Amino acid sequence: MKNLIAIEWMKLRRLVTMKVILIIYAVTVPLIYFCLRFIEVGPFSMPDYIYEFPNSYNFVAYIASWFNLLVGVIIMVFTSNEIKYKTQRQNVIDGLSKRDVIFAKFGIVFLFSVAITLYVALVGWIFGLIYSENPGDMFNGLEQIGAYFLTTLGYFSFAFFFASMVRMQALAIILYIFSTFIESLIGLAVAREYSQFFPLKTFSNLIRNPFFEMVDPTMDGQPIPDQFILGQGWSAIFAIFYITCFVLISYWVIKRRDI
Amino acid sequence: MAEKVLSIKGLSKNYKDFAAVKSISFDVEQEMVFGLLGPNGSGKTTTLGMLMGVIRPSGGEFSWFDNGQKDENRRRIGSLLETPNFYPYLTAWQNLEVVAKIKGIDSPKETIDRVLKIVGLSNRSDSKFKTFSLGMKQRLAIGATLLGDPEVLVLDEPTNGLDPQGIAEIRELIIRIGKSGKTIVIASHILDEIQKVCTHAAILRDGKLLQVSTIDALIGNQDVRLIKVGAEEMSKVKSIINEAPNYSIYKEGEDSLIIRCTRETTAADMNKFFFDHGIVLNQLSVFSESLENQFLEIIKNS
Numbered sequence: 001m002k003n004l005i006a007i008e009w010m011k012l013r014r015l016v017t018m019k020v021i022l023i024i025y026a027v028t029v030p031l032i033y034f035c036l037r038f039i040e041v042g043p044f045s046m047p048d049y050i051y052e053f054p055n056s057y058n059f060v061a062y063i064a065s066w067f068n069l070l071v072g073v074i075i076m077v078f079t080s081n082e083i084k085y086k087t088q089r090q091n092v093i094d095g096l097s098k099r100d101v102i103f104a105k106f107g108i109v110f111l112f113s114v115a116i117t118l119y120v121a122l123v124g125w126i127f128g129l130i131y132s133e134n135p136g137d138m139f140n141g142l143e144q145i146g147a148y149f150l151t152t153l154g155y156f157s158f159a160f161f162f163a164s165m166v167r168m169q170a171l172a173i174i175l176y177i178f179s180t181f182i183e184s185l186i187g188l189a190v191a192r193e194y195s196q197f198f199p200l201k202t203f204s205n206l207i208r209n210p211f212f213e214m215v216d217p218t219m220d221g222q223p224i225p226d227q228f229i230l231g232q233g234w235s236a237i238f239a240i241f242y243i244t245c246f247v248l249i250s251y252w253v254i255k256r257r258d259i
Numbered sequence: 260m261a262e263k264v265l266s267i268k269g270l271s272k273n274y275k276d277f278a279a280v281k282s283i284s285f286d287v288e289q290e291m292v293f294g295l296l297g298p299n300g301s302g303k304t305t306t307l308g309m310l311m312g313v314i315r316p317s318g319g320e321f322s323w324f325d326n327g328q329k330d331e332n333r334r335r336i337g338s339l340l341e342t343p344n345f346y347p348y349l350t351a352w353q354n355l356e357v358v359a360k361i362k363g364i365d366s367p368k369e370t371i372d373r374v375l376k377i378v379g380l381s382n383r384s385d386s387k388f389k390t391f392s393l394g395m396k397q398r399l400a401i402g403a404t405l406l407g408d409p410e411v412l413v414l415d416e417p418t419n420g421l422d423p424q425g426i427a428e429i430r431e432l433i434i435r436i437g438k439s440g441k442t443i444v445i446a447s448h449i450l451d452e453i454q455k456v457c458t459h460a461a462i463l464r465d466g467k468l469l470q471v472s473t474i475d476a477l478i479g480n481q482d483v484r485l486i487k488v489g490a491e492e493m494s495k496v497k498s499i500i501n502e503a504p505n506y507s508i509y510k511e512g513e514d515s516l517i518i519r520c521t522r523e524t525t526a527a528d529m530n531k532f533f534f535d536h537g538i539v540l541n542q543l544s545v546f547s548e549s550l551e552n553q554f555l556e557i558i559k560n561s
Contacts, residue, residue, distance in 0.1 A: 007360045010353065011346055081346070090344035093363045094310045094403075095334035258314040 004096075004104035005111065011078070011087075012108060018074045025071055025116070029064045030123045030188045035153045050210070051131035054141025057124040058210045061148035064120045065207045069177060071116060075109055079163035088238050093118060098259075100177045102164075109156045117149040123251035147232060154239045156201035161246035164254060180204075199242040205235045262289045264311070264411055265440045269319035272305050272466075279305045282319060283468040285461050287444060291439040294453035294474070295446040303446035305339055306463070307415050311338050334362045337404030338413040343396040347389035351399050352379055354388055355406060359383075364407040365404075371406070376403040377432070394425045401429060405436075412436065412443045416426030418452060430456055484522050486529050489542030490517035499536050505533075515542055 012018060035044050036059070049057050082088035088101055096104075124145070131137055159176060166172035175182070180200050187195025195201055265287040272280040282300040282418040287293045295303050296480055308314035310321055312333060323332040345354040352371060359367035375381045378398040383391070390401065391540050397420060404412055417433065422534040433456045436518070437443050451461050460477055462469040470477070492495050493514060499517060500506050518529070533540050 002361075007357060010357050010360065011349070014349055014353065016348065023508070085346060086344040087346055089313050089340075090358075091361060092330075093333065093338045093340060094358050095330065095363075096361055097330035098312075100330075184415050227277065256315065257307070 001103070001107060004100055005107050007091075008104050008108045015065075015074070015078060015081075017077045021074050025064075026119065029060065029067065029120070029125075033060055033123065033127065037169075041196070047214075048131060049129045052138035053128040053132045054144075055142040055210060056128040056131070057121070058144040058208060059181060060120050060124040060127070061144045061151075062210055063209050064116070064123075065151055065204065067204075069180065070156040072155045072176065073173065075112065075156045075159040076163050076173055077169075079105060079160050079171050080167075080169040082205070083096060083163070083167050084169045092259060098255050099251065102247070102254060105160055106157070106247050108210070109160050110153065113149055113153040114154055116152060117145060120148055121145045124126050125165060143232075144208070147208075147236065150239050150243075151206045151235055152205050154199070154206070154243055156247040157243045160207050161250050164250045197238065199239075199246075201240045202235050202242060206232060206239055208232065261372070261525070263325060264289050264291075265321065265444070266325075267319070267321040270306065270316055271318040272302075272309060272311060272314060273317040279466050281466040283461075283463070283466075284319075284416075285468065285471045287442060287459075289442055291438055291459050292433075292443045292445065292457045293446065294457035294460035295463060296448070296450060296453050296460050298448050299448075301448075301463040302466040303448075303463055305466075307340055307413055309443070311336070311340060311413060313340070321558055334407075335409055336411045336413055337406065337409040339400045339404050339417060340381045340413070340415045341402075343400030345388045345396070345399065345403075348387060348465065349374065350385050350387050351391070352384040354399070355403055361408045362409075363503055367443075370408075374402045374405045377405060379428075393420045394422060397421055397425070397427070401432065410442065412430070412441060412445075414443065414445045416447055417445065418447075418449075428528055428548050447465055484520055484524055484545065485509055486517060486518050486520060486524065486526065487512075487515055487542065487544045488529060488533065488540050490538050490540050496533070496538060499533070499538070503532070 036050060037048075039046050049055055076152060082091075082101075082105075091101060094096060121142070124137060126143075128138055134136075158179070162176050162179070163169075163172050183198050183200045184195070187198055187201065191198070196205060263286055267286070268284050270280060270284070271278070271282050275532065279372075283302075283306065289323070295306065297303050305314060305535065309316045310323075312328070321328065323329075324335065326332055346357070349357070352375070355365055355371045355374065359371060364370055375384050378392070378401055380395060380402065382400060383395065388396070388399070397417070401414075401417060403412065412433075414433070418429050421429060432453065433445065437456065437458075443456075443459065445453070457474050459471070459473050461471040462477075484502045488496065489512075496516060497508065497511075500508055500516065505520060505524075507519045508516055509519040520529070526545055530540060530543055
């Protein structure tokens with residue numbers, strides 16, 4: 001596996017798409033977080049506790065999750081390049097098994113999720129250290145980072161799966177970018193409240209919306225409709241199920257396909 | 260008996276409503292330079308694709324090195340199928356580094372430098388693949404097949420898209436590699452190419468194996484030579500040929516004829532023949548593409 005990852009890294013490290021998107025991500029996430037303090041809506045302004053432990057982890061993770069699709073484009077381009085340039089085929093001709101091809105890519109997906117999760121944790125930690133009165137709380141709220149890891153792993157596995165199935169790069173990327181939207185439309189049309197079990201919805205449900213929790217749900221005297229919302233724990237189990245499916249289906253299909 | 264490098268039994272590939280390869284069987288032994296000869300669409304690439312693990316056979320089996328169809332076998336084979344496939348945003352060197360890593364080559368640096376030198380790309384080793392001309396891409400692909408000194412080379416139309424000089428260079432290279440004791444399997448639709456580099460050949464048509472033999476037997480089979488002649492009075496030339504027992508018309512042109520004759524016939528014989536019949540030729544040449552046409556003859560007659 002170490003060797004497979006080394007091979008993938010040789011290809012990935014020089015991919016310009018990756019560098020550009022990662023720089024955008026690395027700069028924008030902390031910047032947006034930092035700028036939250038300047039938001040004022042009428043009498044309402046952001047309280048300082050959004051930067052304190054344990055909330056800092058949740059806020060950064062939530063903001064970072066807006067960029068999941070964008071970062072997933074790296075995986076998308078990386079995977080579909082192999083099909084477009086027929087290098088996947090060449091890798092097999094040169095001696096990789098089809099299993100190697102799939103698991104090497106998934107290994108990269110996994111490490112990529114680890115890397116950007118660590119980055120998000122770091123940003124949350126630094127903000128927490130600066131703004132918290134009690135830095136000893138730094139280990140609280142780390143479960144939000146764990147949730148963020150699963151979310152990214154979910155989105156990236158989906159990107160990888162999607163790129164492997166839709167073999168035309170341009171079409172695959174466009175469909176991928178609109179996939180959340182498309183999933184919501186399908187959800188509204190056919191599944192209603194069950195749409196929260198859909199994969200992308202599951203991944204996004206993993207991250208609690210900290211802004212939502214700041215607002216009193218009964219603000220205008222109207223209780224929110226009695227809707228069943230999947231908790232984080234269940235979402236995590238569903239997410240792991242979907243991730244496993246994406247990898248296994250990709251493997252199953254490519255194993256049988258002429259490449 | 261020489262060791263078997265490759266053994267194929269009843270290999271087939273069916274697409275939905277079309278059989279691309281129909282139960283072919285043959286063996287390739289060590290140190291053979293084995294040609295797979297057939298027109299476009301005869302199933303050469305499909306066959307090689309199955310042997311190289313990228314196309315799933317519909318039936319039959321094959322075995323490399325008496326070791327079945329294991330993925331690791333392919334690391335001992337250098338292969339170029341159809342087009343050169345590389346990462347356009349990586350340099351020639353970096354691309355070969357990826358291949359070397361896949362093949363598990365120990366000291367990639369020296370190997371890559373050596374291979375780039377062999378295919379004459381040393382001075383472009385740091386250029387990105389996307390900046391390469393077609394010929395350079397093809398040479399890089401040949402270079403990639405040589406990485407790690409593989410026991411076997413599998414090449415599909417290796418001179419495709421090259422200019423005449425490039426074609427000559429690549430053929431020279433293949434002959435040299437073949438003489439160094441390596442086994443080579445090479446697919447081509449150009450008989451001339453197969454004849455120049457191969458020791459053995461199999462002929463494919465419509466996915467069927469027509470013939471497997473040594474090159475000498477294959478070429479010797481055909482006692483045909485084609486000679487092109489032209490004269491002022493073409494109608495007279497035609498009638499003379501039609502009456503001659505040893506000659507026949509192969510193809511009629513505007514102001515010339517291609518005549519089919521025995522292999523021993525020389526241009527001098529032909530000239531004398533017409534002179535004896537009172538005709539002075541203003542065109543006379545032993546048809547240079549005759550080998551191609553002989554190959555077409557084999558295809559047509561079987």
